[in-house]
Amino acid sequence: MLTIILKILIPFLIIFNIIPLLIWLERKGCAYIQDRPGPNRASIFGLRLGGVLHALADVVKLMTKEDITPTHVSRPYYTMAPFMALTVACITFAVIPFGEPLVIDGAPFYLQAAHLDVGILYILAMSSLGVFGVMLAGWSANNKYALLGGLRSSAQMCSYEISMGLALLSVVLMGGSLDLNILSLNQTANPLYWNFIRMPLACLIFVTAAFAETNRLPFDLPEGESEIVGYHVEYSSMKFAMFFMAEYAHMIIASALIVLLFFGGWQVPFLPTSLLRENAEMGLFILIMGNGILFMLLGLFLVSKFKKGKYGDRRDFEVLVLGVPLSIVGLGLALLALLHGAFDLGALGSQIFAAFVQFSVFLGKVLFCCWFFIWVRWTLPRFRYDQVMHLGWKIMVPLGMVNLLVYSVALLWV
């Protein structure tokens, strides 16, 4: 019972903690791409922390803004639409595996909230339901422009689901199962066997379709804020925040899918699970020692940057506030590793260690993929709507079919 509750809570908490990180990453990332420093003013007790607190300021602003509900909207659908968009994004995380299944007392313990045989189809089903949130939002606002924006966005999402499914089919063909665990296991730990090398065209099609599914630039027109009125024009404060969060949650889901299907999922490059489990004690020692040394070096570097009188106010002490605790924690970790000596983990402990390493690698890869989403957004210009539809139907669907044909033929005769 406790494990079920934990398994439900953990993906939910992961999403809701990565979203503020992504908001910060987006604003700072886009700023540095555009050759400017980005938001760096929000501070607590004089600590700026590089603009991370702007996410907190955003949350406070969105919550305290006046929640206007115009009188001419259809009240139930107006309220329901943002919840649908956010819920669908969150439940998709139920089938994402974070590591190889542990073996406890002979029975496999899956590191995903729901072990479905038809894992990938569940994700496709939930993305189809995401269209409802957008459509209802556009329609319920009782505003011609919002309706057109909603219809545009849902038509775009429907069109790119087809190419997404076709690209996914070739992955499933080569992997041999619809279960996401087996698809990740199939791409062994060697990065040369990962699917982005074995089927590069499918990877390209899937990544492009994922950009279009999450309504992210360059397919941004339905919600293009500066050009044309989108479907969330009548929403304010908390409901708008839900749409905002739903977009980032969809981005995290798409990144997690891309990583799972094409970049080996939770596999650590060159370190298969059996290797991790056998050398768990040494691995733990290396991990703690390495982290201790890293934190110490980082802390000392930050402390060395301290120069009194650089800013003239409390910003001088920011490097000290970050640097001194970091070095102390690093020193503590290194001493812990040295003094404790050999760790005695046992079978379950080594499995948990291996799962922990795989989970960290998975999160790292997902964050890198999210950064890729942000990078592309601030690099490419926006597509026009007819260009989007042309690309989706006339180029990506035939390419997906050709890809599927090639891989089916290869599977039959090779």
Next chain:
Amino acid sequence: MGEQFFFYIFAAITVVAILLMIINNNPIASAMCLVFAFFALSALYVLLHAPFVAIMQVLVYAGAIMVLFVFVIMMLRLRPEDLVVDRWNAKNLLLGGIGVFFVVVVIQVLRHIPLLAFQPVDPHFGSPEEVGRLIFGKYMIPFELISVTLLVALVGVVVLGKKEKS
């Protein structure tokens, strides 16, 4: 015990949602009630050990077909005067009576069906492999015929829906 509990809950949700869909005046509300009913129906499929069909129900029916329905209803832009409210009159009472009669007949038939001993299905019963084997093995020709029928319907809709160039 747990399975029976879930069956009663999901069956109740399905029946209530379908009733709401029929009774409702507003077409968008009917469509959303139908989507809700499809979710509960999909849960019933899971209870019947057919996970593939359950996910397909959500993916195809609730996710694609209902999206199309809601699209069309949104484009129709119905005004409140277009939505006619059905009142109590003799015709409606007669139809209601026929409906109740049919429900009674179905209940009587179901009560008198002899229950045979059920054989347990093998563990791979509802999995995609088994469904694939059935579709592309035993029921291949009906499958192809259904695909051709859908294609004919699609082409027919496009032809019928085109505006006359007068």
